[in-house]
Amino acid sequence: MNNSITNQKALHDKTIAEILAGLNAGEFTSVEITQHFLDRIKQLDGTYNSYITVNEASALAQAEAADKRRAEGDVPALCGVPIAHKDIFCTNGVRTSCGSKMLDNFVPPYDATVVENFANAGAVVLGKTNMDQFAMGSSNETSFYGPVKNPWDTNTVPGGSSGGSAAAVAAHLTPGATATDTGGSIRQPAALCGITGLKPTYGRVSRWGMIAFASSLDQGGPMARTAEDCALMLNVMASFDPKDSTSIDREVPNYTANLNQPLAGLKVGIPKEYFKEGLNPGTEQAVRDALAELEKQGVTLISISLPHTKLAVPAYYVIAPAEASANLSRFDGVRYGHRCDDPKDLRDMYMRTRAEGFGDEVKRRILVGAYCLSAGYYDAYYRKAQQVRRLIKQDFVDAFEQVDVIMGPTSPSPAFEFGAKGDDPVAMYLEDIYTIATNLAGLPGMSVPCGLVDDKPVGLQIIGNYFDESRMLNVAHQFQQATHWHQQTPAGIASEAKDTEGAE
């Protein structure tokens, strides 16, 4: 890609790397590009509903400050780059709803560590993105603020729970966004929206100020259009945080350093369990084509087995709801958030506050979780699920003895229509069948666009070993150097003609 083409791109079509180059070269200011995105959000987001809150005034103030810093020669990593935060990250003075009625009025007096990290890197926050309520959902249909529309086809879901972040990136309403992933909530919407998303190793990104769904599974990560942009964001996002006891004290590498390393000799594990019934044939073909492309680059494909894969979804739907049932107990109407009108007494206040403040999916998971932990059931469900979790982790540990990365589909099929799985929670839960196991194991996982089926994007999942994000990003970047899928945009999104059309 040469500079003349880059320069022709509209501001909203630029990647983060391109924006940094443009800001450095003085082609535009942060205020200009920020205003551009704000205008574009105003113009288009009525269709996509990807933002819950847009901070026009504070975004422009941050952009102005970034331009000033740049002028003074103080240029931190993402100085002046606009981004968006999933509305699960607490933002000081800015409403943080977690997609719920319960927190519709909640304005935190503190920033999440992730938010602080981006602020310290000079990033500009355009707003807070829509999400499934309390991050519970795979279609963004559970948001109190209404569903997000997939920019590829507004009759279909964007995936979830980070559907707002994914759609905003796909619709070029931000070059990058933060997201969180408890069972696939970064990777599945990234796949369905045709963008790149990375869930880091558990403990790599601080959970402080990130509203908890299932504490042992939740992990924040970046969403952007390219692996390179994800690397630039992860450089800022990852940190050891003494305020999070599960954060891991380990040096954060420069994730862009190895992007250009050739892949020859890389051993890629292909789990046979990820290509069984339930997988859409078009999705399977796209993934197999992607693997063939990588083979051309010299990787070796090795068939592996992750024998406990089929137990991942059941184990997850015990552990995650169990943790959630306790994590969401604090929403009781006593100190902040929604409180019912005119409570008769304490019990009435608890019951109506929670009945009104939570949506059906949240209530369903609280009930399931409380049930799994209750006297007489704990051993059969929670303890058993934890044992299964150890077996699943061991599957991966064994696999990584033989291979460097593991690859397969991110989700079983492309985006589905609204309401298609609304009445069937189990069908919805199976959306995360390929992503959940990595959360249970604490491993990093990524989704990169690898094809289109019926004009809908398909994601290739890359699972790495613990703290091997650099290698995953390297693989994804090399794949993106050779393919154009990440540059595909939904009809009417990019202003310029697709400059790489017909590359393959």
Place this chain on the structure above:
Amino acid sequence: MEWETVIGLEVHAQLATKSKIFSGSSTAFGAEPNTQASGLDLAMPGTLPVPNEQAYRYAIMFGLAIDAEIAKTSVFERKNYFYPDLPKAYQTTQLERPIVGAGHVDIELANGTKKSIRIHHAHLEEDAGKSLHEDFHGMSGIDLNRAGTPLVEIVSEPDIRNAEEAVAFAKKLHSIVTSLGICDGEMSQGSMRFDVNISVRRPGEAFGTRTETKNLNSFRFMEDCIALEVERQIDLIEDGGKVIQETRLYNGETKQARSMRSKEEANDYRYFPCPDLLPVVLDDDYIESIRQNLPELPDARHDRFMEQYGLSSYDANILSGDANMAQYFETATKVSGDTKLTANWIMGELSARLNAEDQSIKHSPVNAEQLAGMITRLVDGTISSKMAKQVFEAMWNGEGAADEIIEAKGLKQVSDSGAIEAMVDEVIANSDKQIDNYRNADESKRPKMLGYFVGQIMKASKGQANPQQVNEILLKKLNELI
């Protein structure tokens, strides 16, 4: 018919850390409501706990002091229940893997009997906040200053057989935690709280159904409450009824107890390991370094007091039991130089006054130096025992040091033998009848007759004559007369 009482205790001791167990907020007592509560203490969304190492250290010190196994791996769990003063709606506590395993606490009763009470385990947990039910016009106020204060909960086996043992056990625990400096022991501030599990049975039979009376915060309340509950249970059974498993509340002021909730109403706490906190793994060196630095424990101090100060085992027990008491005694005795008198004053007048006013010795209005100052004057004969009581009273009321009070009240004892002789002579001269009676009395009856003369002399001296000298001089003079 004979009954045996079976008692087990659960004791909550607030650990004397400066900050809370999972947040940086202060744990100081008595601040304005909600001024010592951070975002974490308020359970704001997204906040996360970070364990306070000092709380672990203190719990380990306790474990070592009761000869218990220290768990190399301990795990925090969540105990789920809704209550407005529990902001997260779960208490972070330990269940399956507590920090302190089985140990024992040895007690000595008034009759010298010794007994070892087994400790099942002790675990770390966070305290809840406080609900204030007055002054809010039918609503409740919530104060979260206490929320997150570290507690060690000490759970005994049902080895206790009566109220005396229960109190001795509770006092011994108080002594251990205050000696270790891990708890300030201020019962009136809730620093130590006792839950008492009580059942009765015929000797030799299986345990009866127990009740639990919660949150007793004085030894006296515990004693009273046990007596009341044991009587209630025995009456109930002897009348053909059954004890039901329930939680009870005891009001120490009205000396009445009532049922709080039955077993059927009990919460299912749905415990599970807290995913925000990793298991804490300790190595031997860490535990050993804490063991090396343990302060003197009550049993060792008891033996030292017997040896160093020549105290009886019983006296040593009282004086060494409470760490603050021990410190008070050692300071006072060093200044006064008279161990016996100092011990008597502390165990007598001072303890009685403290008990009467429900004060701890740490906050005694008369401090160790002041008491020693008074004893010094007692020893050197400046004041009499009777005067000492007046001086003590004045010191208690904050009127200053002993010497100032003696001076101000003119309490100096007359020890001038000339002056006393003159007073004795005068009383004898004015008591012809009594002198005759004395002279004619049988020798064995004479000592009893001295009281009259002593009384007259003391009256003449306005109570300031040295009684010992009065006795000596009076006897000498009377003997000269007969």
